[in-house]
Amino acid sequence: MMAKRNIIITGGAGFIGSHVVRLFVNKYPEYKIINLDKLTYAGNLANLKDVENKPNYQFVRMDICDFEAFYDLMQREKIDGIIHLAAESHVDRSIKDPFTFAKTNVMGTLSLLQAAKLYWESLPEKYEGKRFYHISTDEVYGALKMNHPEGVEPPFKTVASSEGHKAYGDEFFYETTKYNPHSPYSASKASSDHFVRAFHDTYGMPTIVTNCSNNYGPYQFPEKLIPLFINNIRHRKPLPVYGKGENVRDWLYVEDHARAIDLIFHEGKVAETYNIGGFNEWKNIDLIQVMIKTVDRILGNPEGHSLDLITYVTDRLGHDARYAIDSTKLQQELGWEPSLQFEEGIEKTVRWYLDNQEWMDNVTSGDYMTYYEQMYDNR
Ligand code: NAD
Numbered sequence: 001m002m003a004k005r006n007i008i009i010t011g012g013a014g015f016i017g018s019h020v021v022r023l024f025v026n027k028y029p030e031y032k033i034i035n036l037d038k039l040t041y042a043g044n045l046a047n048l049k050d051v052e053n054k055p056n057y058q059f060v061r062m063d064i065c066d067f068e069a070f071y072d073l074m075q076r077e078k079i080d081g082i083i084h085l086a087a088e089s090h091v092d093r094s095i096k097d098p099f100t101f102a103k104t105n106v107m108g109t110l111s112l113l114q115a116a117k118l119y120w121e122s123l124p125e126k127y128e129g130k131r132f133y134h135i136s137t138d139e140v141y142g143a144l145k146m147n148h149p150e151g152v153e154p155p156f157k158t159v160a161s162s163e164g165h166k167a168y169g170d171e172f173f174y175e176t177t178k179y180n181p182h183s184p185y186s187a188s189k190a191s192s193d194h195f196v197r198a199f200h201d202t203y204g205m206p207t208i209v210t211n212c213s214n215n216y217g218p219y220q221f222p223e224k225l226i227p228l229f230i231n232n233i234r235h236r237k238p239l240p241v242y243g244k245g246e247n248v249r250d251w252l253y254v255e256d257h258a259r260a261i262d263l264i265f266h267e268g269k270v271a272e273t274y275n276i277g278g279f280n281e282w283k284n285i286d287l288i289q290v291m292i293k294t295v296d297r298i299l300g301n302p303e304g305h306s307l308d309l310i311t312y313v314t315d316r317l318g319h320d321a322r323y324a325i326d327s328t329k330l331q332q333e334l335g336w337e338p339s340l341q342f343e344e345g346i347e348k349t350v351r352w353y354l355d356n357q358e359w360m361d362n363v364t365s366g367d368y369m370t371y372y373e374q375m376y377d378n379r
């Protein structure tokens with residue numbers, strides 16, 4: 001039997017956070033799991049309907065910037081673990097409104113760190129048995145060149161399609177790669193990563209940071225490429241492809257990320273960084289073709305029916321060319337492996353969005369957007 005733990009998962013009403021909360025609530029009935037979320041436009045408690053009545057689950061609506069409320073909560077609930085996912089997460093929004101990203105991602109993270117420090121240092125056992133685990137992105141490393149079109153074999157398990165793994169360059173992001181963020185989003189995440197490490201190096205707080213590649217799967221807010229495009233294909237709306245669609249992203253099924261988080265929270269080494277990814281690079285335009293093919297097949301449309309929706313639009317400012325994670329350390333040291341081939345993951349994801357039209361209608365409805373966008377604008 002596992003030791004009892006009292007954990008706060010921040011951002012648990014968002015995309016990745018909801019998968020992490022679900023996994024922990026189902027797997028660890030003896031834990032107390034507190035989902036702490038402000039419910040911005042991206043937070044949606046409908047993502048957690050299946051676990052909301054479990055006795056080991058609690059929801060607390062709170063802004064991570066509210067230092068005093070967070071400190072009180074830690075003290076009241078005797079928190080010994082924090083898994084921190086709450087953030088502003090969309091690059092395009094960060095280009096329009098960088099201040100909100102600095103506020104939540106940088107100041108919010110610092111506020112959690114400082115509250116955790118004060119609370120844990122007040123205890124007789126201090127940092128013994130405690131853990132502050134910060135979830136970050138591979139985007140902090142910057143962009144890689146595309147210089148190896150013939151493909152490179154990955155050393156470890158890949159989630160590539162049956163056609164095999166393609167790497168679009170011979171460079172990868174390693175845990176030792178120098179930070180070089182380009183977008184306001186990645187700059188804010190990089191800054192928060194540095195603060196987390198500084199709390200370990202300065203005060204001895206037991207911290208861990210992980211940097212993951214692009215996630216996809218159920219419950220992702222339809223401002224991101226995959227859910228947005230699945231929904232647009234279904235409704236025969238244009239598919240806005242930025243630039244030439246040549247940018248490369250490395251995709252991981254969200255439940256594989258959640259499993260990695262569980263493993264690293266329990267078995268990862270303090271002060272370490274782990275990269276999480278499945279060696280699964282796709283050019284945007286190729287991925288869009290796969291989505292079109294899959295949605296058309298499931299809806300019974302003739303092959304190629306939705307190709308005419310592809311609409312090339314002005315490129316994103318500062319659009320990073322290529323992301324590619326090397327997760328050898330995680331695969332080798334902790335034995336994590338991605339579980340799904342990309343084709344299976346995309347099939348599951350497309351079916352989920354097509355089967356859950358009510359969820360999609362809710363988060364894209366005028367009422368929902370007006371409510372959340374107002375909150376967003378007023379912050
Ligand atoms: P998301 O936008 O879907 O969810 C973010 C959640 O944080 C929402 O529930 C929102 O309500 C909450 N939140 C935002 N500001 C808050 C605040 N001030 N106080 C409390 N809660 C607040 O994001 P996601 O895609 O699930 O990403 C989760 C984390 O994982 C982020 O830290 C992100 O940087 C990181 N990450 C994401 C990806 C990806 O592909 N989505 C990849 C690697 C890392």
Ligand code: TYD
Pocket residue numbers: 091092214223224225226228240241242243245247248249284316
């Ligand atoms: P996104 O899902 O926003 O993730 P990120 O920018 O964090 O990688 O975008 C994934 C890729 O898809 C990225 O290269 C930008 C591109 N993209 C489009 O071409 N059109 C769109 O409408 C969106 C949202 C993204």
